[in-house]
Amino acid sequence: MTHPFIAQLTGRFASHGNEPYGEAISQTQHALQCATLAERSGCNDSMIIAALLHDIGHLYETPDDIDQHDLRHEEHAANLLRHVLPEAVWQPIRLHVAAKRYLCAVDVQYQAGLSQASQHSLALQGGPFDDREAEAFLRAPYAQDALTLRRLDDLGKDPAMRTPPLEHFYPRLQRLLGA
Known part of the structure; x- marks a missing residue:
């Protein structure tokens, strides 16, 4: 039996996933690219699904905002x-x-390599951390996984990349929903 969350997710991607978010691809394409890159990199199910769903909050926003x-x-x-x-x-x-x-706080080259949309959102999000904030971030549980997710996020913006459909990731998601 399919978990109700999967039906909700399918509906949200169907209704809002084709919206752009400042890059040359849609929300759905970005999610699928990030999850595909995680899968190809040999990440575990949790990281693959995190990559798939990391921007799901955008699917609940008004594009003008x-x-x-x-x-x-x-x-x-x-x-x-x-x-x-x-x-x-x-x-x-x-x-x-x-x-x-x-x-961005620890690597000037990283910040320079961000897409224009990511640079804009960085400014809205508070800019690079100061030294104290950077140290605190590294002490947070799941900080290393968040860094991996961030790198996948940065790579998942290729208009030419081919990915499997959303349903390809559902067995992994179903397993995690049952955990």
Whole structure:
């Protein structure tokens, strides 16, 4: 029997997944690319599903709001997922924006390599961490997984990349929902 969350997820991607989010691809394409890259890299089910769902908070936003305010999509996603999926999925999602801010603080080349949309959202999200914030981030549980997720997020923006459909990831998601 399919978990009700999968039906809800399918509906949300169907209704809002084709919306752009500042990159040359849609929300759904970005999610599928990140999950596909995680799968190809040999990541575990939790990281693959985190990659698939890391921006799900955007699917609940009004597109006009995205350019003007930080709507804390990572917190919204974590709140949506914490009651149905293991911590190893929603914690890296909750921290993936902090991971970007951390990487920008410790690696000037990283920040310079961000897409224009990611640079814009970085400014809305508070910019690079200061030294104290960077140290605190590294001490957080799941910080290393969040850094992995962040790197997948940065790579999952290729308009030419081919991916499997959303349903390809459902068996992994179903296993985690049953955990």
